[in-house]
Amino acid sequence: MIKPRTLSGFMELLPAPQQQMERIMSALRSTYSLYGFTPLDTPIIEDAQILLAKGGGETEKQIYRFTKGDSDLALRFDLTVPLAKYVALNYGQLSFPFRRYQIGKVYRGERAQRGRFREFYQADIDIIGDGALDIVNEAEIPSIIYRTFSTLGLKRFQIRVNNRKILNGFYAMQGLADKSQDVMRTVDKLDKIGADKVRELLIEDCGVSTEAADEVLNFISIQGTNTEVLSALEGYKGRNEIFDQGLWELSEVTRYLASFGVPEENFAVDLTIARGLDYYTGTVYETTLLDHPEIGSVCSGGRYDNLAEYYTNKQLPGVGISIGLTRLFYVLGEQGMLNPELNCAPADVLVLPMTEDLAPAIALSTALREAGIRTQLYTEKKKFKAKMSYADKLGIPYAVFLGEDEINSGEVKWKDLASGEQFSAPQTEAIAAIAAGLAAKETGKPIKE
Amino acid sequence: MIKPRTLSGFMELLPAPQQQMERIMSALRSTYSLYGFTPLDTPIIEDAQILLAKGGGETEKQIYRFTKGDSDLALRFDLTVPLAKYVALNYGQLSFPFRRYQIGKVYRGERAQRGRFREFYQADIDIIGDGALDIVNEAEIPSIIYRTFSTLGLKRFQIRVNNRKILNGFYAMQGLADKSQDVMRTVDKLDKIGADKVRELLIEDCGVSTEAADEVLNFISIQGTNTEVLSALEGYKGRNEIFDQGLWELSEVTRYLASFGVPEENFAVDLTIARGLDYYTGTVYETTLLDHPEIGSVCSGGRYDNLAEYYTNKQLPGVGISIGLTRLFYVLGEQGMLNPELNCAPADVLVLPMTEDLAPAIALSTALREAGIRTQLYTEKKKFKAKMSYADKLGIPYAVFLGEDEINSGEVKWKDLASGEQFSAPQTEAIAAIAAGLAAKETGKPIKE
Numbered sequence: 001m002i003k004p005r006t007l008s009g010f011m012e013l014l015p016a017p018q019q020q021m022e023r024i025m026s027a028l029r030s031t032y033s034l035y036g037f038t039p040l041d042t043p044i045i046e047d048a049q050i051l052l053a054k055g056g057g058e059t060e061k062q063i064y065r066f067t068k069g070d071s072d073l074a075l076r077f078d079l080t081v082p083l084a085k086y087v088a089l090n091y092g093q094l095s096f097p098f099r100r101y102q103i104g105k106v107y108r109g110e111r112a113q114r115g116r117f118r119e120f121y122q123a124d125i126d127i128i129g130d131g132a133l134d135i136v137n138e139a140e141i142p143s144i145i146y147r148t149f150s151t152l153g154l155k156r157f158q159i160r161v162n163n164r165k166i167l168n169g170f171y172a173m174q175g176l177a178d179k180s181q182d183v184m185r186t187v188d189k190l191d192k193i194g195a196d197k198v199r200e201l202l203i204e205d206c207g208v209s210t211e212a213a214d215e216v217l218n219f220i221s222i223q224g225t226n227t228e229v230l231s232a233l234e235g236y237k238g239r240n241e242i243f244d245q246g247l248w249e250l251s252e253v254t255r256y257l258a259s260f261g262v263p264e265e266n267f268a269v270d271l272t273i274a275r276g277l278d279y280y281t282g283t284v285y286e287t288t289l290l291d292h293p294e295i296g297s298v299c300s301g302g303r304y305d306n307l308a309e310y311y312t313n314k315q316l317p318g319v320g321i322s323i324g325l326t327r328l329f330y331v332l333g334e335q336g337m338l339n340p341e342l343n344c345a346p347a348d349v350l351v352l353p354m355t356e357d358l359a360p361a362i363a364l365s366t367a368l369r370e371a372g373i374r375t376q377l378y379t380e381k382k383k384f385k386a387k388m389s390y391a392d393k394l395g396i397p398y399a400v401f402l403g404e405d406e407i408n409s410g411e412v413k414w415k416d417l418a419s420g421e422q423f424s425a426p427q428t429e430a431i432a433a434i435a436a437g438l439a440a441k442e443t444g445k446p447i448k449e
Numbered sequence: 450m451i452k453p454r455t456l457s458g459f460m461e462l463l464p465a466p467q468q469q470m471e472r473i474m475s476a477l478r479s480t481y482s483l484y485g486f487t488p489l490d491t492p493i494i495e496d497a498q499i500l501l502a503k504g505g506g507e508t509e510k511q512i513y514r515f516t517k518g519d520s521d522l523a524l525r526f527d528l529t530v531p532l533a534k535y536v537a538l539n540y541g542q543l544s545f546p547f548r549r550y551q552i553g554k555v556y557r558g559e560r561a562q563r564g565r566f567r568e569f570y571q572a573d574i575d576i577i578g579d580g581a582l583d584i585v586n587e588a589e590i591p592s593i594i595y596r597t598f599s600t601l602g603l604k605r606f607q608i609r610v611n612n613r614k615i616l617n618g619f620y621a622m623q624g625l626a627d628k629s630q631d632v633m634r635t636v637d638k639l640d641k642i643g644a645d646k647v648r649e650l651l652i653e654d655c656g657v658s659t660e661a662a663d664e665v666l667n668f669i670s671i672q673g674t675n676t677e678v679l680s681a682l683e684g685y686k687g688r689n690e691i692f693d694q695g696l697w698e699l700s701e702v703t704r705y706l707a708s709f710g711v712p713e714e715n716f717a718v719d720l721t722i723a724r725g726l727d728y729y730t731g732t733v734y735e736t737t738l739l740d741h742p743e744i745g746s747v748c749s750g751g752r753y754d755n756l757a758e759y760y761t762n763k764q765l766p767g768v769g770i771s772i773g774l775t776r777l778f779y780v781l782g783e784q785g786m787l788n789p790e791l792n793c794a795p796a797d798v799l800v801l802p803m804t805e806d807l808a809p810a811i812a813l814s815t816a817l818r819e820a821g822i823r824t825q826l827y828t829e830k831k832k833f834k835a836k837m838s839y840a841d842k843l844g845i846p847y848a849v850f851l852g853e854d855e856i857n858s859g860e861v862k863w864k865d866l867a868s869g870e871q872f873s874a875p876q877t878e879a880i881a882a883i884a885a886g887l888a889a890k891e892t893g894k895p896i897k898e
Contacts, residue, residue, distance in 0.1 A: 001758075001759060001760065001762070002498060002502045002760060003760070004533075004534045004535075004537040004538040004757075005496065005499065005534075005538065006492060006495075006535075006538065007492060007495065007496060007522075010494065011492075012491055012492060012535065013489075013490065014542055015549070018488055018489060018490060019487065019488070021490070022488050034821075034822075034824065035818070035823075035825065036795050036796030036824060036825025036826075037795060038464040038467065038794075038795035039467055039468070040464070041462065041467060042455075042461055043455060043456060043459040044493060044568065045459065045556070045568060046456065050451055050453060050454065053451045064515070064517055066513070066516075067515075068558050071456070073456070073513075085453045085455070086453075088453040089455065090463060093463055094464070095839055095842045095843050097829060099795060099825065100464070100795075107494075109518070119492050119493065119494060132829070133829070134830060136807065136828040137828065140828075256811075260811055261815060308453075309450075310450060310451055311450065311452070312450070312453070313450070346486060346487035346548060346549075347485030350485075358585065362705075362708045362709055362710075366709075366710060369483040369484070373483075374482050374484075374485055375483065375484070375485060376484065376548065377485075377585075377589065379583045379585040379589075380546060380578070380581070380582070380583050381581075381583060390544055
C-alpha cells in the first residue's frame with residue numbers, strides 16, 4: 001500500500017472550496033463572454049522548441065520539459081505563448097480583431113512555498129489586431145477588469161495604468177535610452193524595496209548619474225488624481241516624440257475609461273507601473289486589492305505590438321490581461337473573503353424516501369430536477385439520524401421526506417435545514433416554494449469584502 | 450522564426466467548434482450537478498509511484514512520465530486513479546456516499562492515428578460508499594447517462610448493461626473459474642472479431658474445452674427484450690451463489706431503471722458486455738450510438754468493490770461511468786451531428802458606432818450586456834463593408850448601428866444578419882426584441898441526429 005499524497009505546489013480543493021472556485025470561474029466565463037470574447041482551449045503539452053522560441057530567462061529554468069519517444073516536449077508556462085502559436089497557425093481562418101478568453105492551467109516549477117503554486121490557473125483575455133488595433137481597446141480592457149471584479153463582489157480594488165512610451169520617452173530625454181529596460185525593471189521594484197533603495201540600485205547597478213536618478217525618482221513620484229498626473233506630464237511635452245505619443249495614448253485611455261463607466265476610485269494613472277516583461281510597448285496595467293497591497297498585482301497586462309513575431313511575419317498587435325486565478329483564490333481564502341453564505345453543497349435538496357417502493361421518490365426527484373433544483377435521492381439503508389447528519393454535514397439546504405402518508409395525500413413534506421422549519425404542500429407548490437427559498441438564500445456574490 | 454504547429458494527437462479547435470465543445474461541457478456540468486454530484490479538480494501531474502500503484506499493463510507504456518529535480522512525476526491517464534487517491538487522502542473530511550463529477554484532460558501516449566488522441570477529456574461521475582453502497586445507485590447511474598445524452602440531443606443510443614457476477618458465476622458453473630478473466634477479455638472482443646473467432650481464441654488461447662466454449666457462446670448469445678434475457682437467465686439459477694446474486698442485482702437494476710423513466714429502447718441487458726478492466730465486480734455498462742456501432746462504446750463504467758485499495762484499508766465500493774468526451778466530440782463532428790443551427794459566434798450583437806464620440810455606443814453596449822446579450826463594440830477604423838463582412842464571417846446574429854440620427858432620436862437601428870431584415874425602435878424595446886430574437890434562434894440541442 002502506498003501513502004496517498006498530492007504534490008506540493010499543486011492546489012487540490014475539498015468539495016466546498018471547489019464549489020467556490022467553480023463559482024468564480026463561472027463568473028469569469030460569463031463576464032468575458034458578455035464582451036464578445038470566444039473561449040479557447042489549447043493543449044497543455046507543446047513542442048518545447050515552439051514554447052521556448054523566445055528563449056532564455058527565468059522561465060526556461062522553471063519549465064517542465066521532458067522527452068517522450070523522440071519528441072522534446074514542455075508544459076505551457078503561460079497562455080500567451082500558446083495564443084501566439086494558435087494565431088500564427090490559424091491566421092487565415094480567424095477574423096481580426098480576434099478576441100479570445102482562456103481559463104487554463106499553466107506550469108512553473110518554482111520553489112514551493114506557501115501561496116506559490118507550480119500548477120495554477122490563469123484567466124486571460126486578449127484582443128489581437130491584424131496590422132493595427134485601435135486605442136479604444138486599451139480602455140476597454142480595464143473596463144472589463146472592472147466589470148469582472150465587480151461581478152465577483154470586489155469593491156476595494158484599483159486598476160493602475162501607465163504607458164511604456166511615456167517611460168521610454170522620459171528616459172530618452174534623460175539620456176538613458178540605452179538603459180531604459182534596466183531602469184524600468186529597477187523602478188518596477190519600488191513597491192517592494194522603497195525609493196531610497198531604487199535610487200541606490202539605479203546609480204550602482206544601472207550606472208545612472210545621480211542627477212538622472214533624482215530626475216527618475218521625481219518623475220515616478222508624480223501623484224494625485226488622474227487629471228493632476230496627466231497635467232504634470234504635460235510639463236514634459238514637446239521634448240520627445242515617443243513621450244508625446246504615450247501621453248496622448250494615456251489621455252485617450254483615461255478619457256474612454258470614464259465613458260466606459262469605470263469609477264475614478266477604481267482606476268489610477270500610476271507612473272511607477274512598468275511591468276517586468278519586455279514585450280509590452282504601450283499601455284500597461286496592474287490591479288491591486290487596496291486592503292491587501294502585500295499580495296501585489298492580481299491582474300496584469302498591457303499592450304504589445306507583436307504577439308507572434310517568433311512564428312510569423314504578420315504584424316499582430318494586441319492588448320490583454322491575465323488573472324492569476326489560483327493565487328487570487330488562495331489569498332481570498334486566507335483573508336476569509338470567500339462569501340460563506342453561498343451554498344457549497346453538492347445538492348440543493350436531499351430526498352429521503354420512507355417507503356420500500358422508491359418510485360414516488362424517484363418521480364419527485366425528477367420533478368425537482370426539471371425545475372432546475374439540484375437533487376440527490378438518498379437510498380442508503382441508514383438510520384434517519386444518520387441521513388439528517390449527512391445532509392447537515394454537506395450543508396444541503398433542504399431535506400424532503402416522502403412516506404406513506406405523504407404519498408397517499410399527494411403532499412410533500414420538507415425541512416429547511418438551516419432554520420429547522422418544516423413545511424408541507426402539494427408537489428407543485430412545494431417545488432415552487434423550494435425554488436423560491438433557494439433563490440432567496442443565493443443572493444450574494446462569490447467574494448465578500 | 451519557428452514554424453508554428455500543434456502536436457499530433459492533441460485536439461486544438463477553431464473558435465466555432467470550440468463553442469460547440471463548450472456547449473456540450475456546459476450541458477454535462479449542469480446535468481451532473483442536477484443529480485447532486487460535486488465538481489472536483491485534481492492536478493494533471495501526480496507522483497508517478499502513486500499514479501502507478503496498481504502497476505503494469507498497457508497503461509504504463511503509454512504514460513507520460515518524467516523527472517523534475519528529484520521527483521518522479523507522471524501525467525494522469527484517467528480520472529479514476531486520482532479519485533481513489535483523493536478519497537483515500539481526504540477520507541475523514543468527506544461525507545459518504547460521496548458523489549463527484551470531474552471533466553478533465555488525461556494523457557496517453559498512444560500511437561497517433563486519426564480520431565485517437567494523446568490528450569483528451571474524460572467526463573466522469575462516480576458514487577463512492579463507505580463500506581457499503583446500495584444497489585439503487587447502479588440503476589441511477591445509467592438513468593443519468595440517459596438524461597445526459599437526451600439533454601445533448603442524442604436519441605438513437607443504447608445503454609447496455611450486464612453484471613460481472615453473472616459472468617463469473619456462469620464460468621464457475623462451467624468449471625472455468627480460474628480462467629474467467631481471460632475468458633471475459635476474449636468474450637469482450639465479440640463485437641470486433643465475431644463469434645467464430647471468439648470460440649477459436651477460447652479454445653486455443655484460453656485452453657477452454659470445446660464443450661465449455663460452446664456453452665459460453667450459447668450463453669452470450671442469449672438475446673431479446675430485457676424480460677426475455679432475464680427469464681432465460683432464470684434457467685441457470687440455483688447452481689451457483691455468485692450467479693444468483695448477480696441475477697438478483699441485474700433484475701433490481703432493470704426494475705429500477707423503469708422507475709427512473711429510462712425507455713426500454715435506450716437500455717438493454719446484454720450478456721456480451723464484460724468491460725476489459727479487472728476492477729469491475731458487479732454491474733457494468735457500455736453505451737453505443739445505434740447508427741454508429743463502429744465507434745464502440747462512448748460511455749462505459751460499472752460497479753467496483755474497492756476503489757482505493759492501493760492507498761487505504763477502508764473498503765470503498767463505488768459505481769461510475771466515464772465519457773470519452775474528446776473522441777465523442779470528434780466523432781460527432783465527423784458525422785455532421787453537431788447542430789449547425791446553434792450560434793457559435795463570439796458575440797450576439799456587433800455594435801457599430803457611426804460617430805466620433807463613442808460614449809452613446811458604449812452606453813448601449815453596456816445596456817445590452819446587462820440584458821445578458823453578448824456584445825462586441827467594434828471600434829476599428831475600417832470601411833462599413835469590412836465591418837459587416839467581419840460580422841458575417843463570425844456568424845454574429847445582429848448588427849446594431851448608432852449614428853447621429855439614432856442618437857438624436859433615441860432610436861436604435863439593427864439588422865438580423867441571417868435574414869437581412871432591418872429594424873428600428875427605442876432602446877428598451879430594441880434590446881427586448883434582440884433578446885427575443887436570440888432566444889428564438891437558440892432552440893435546438895447541441896447534437897442533432
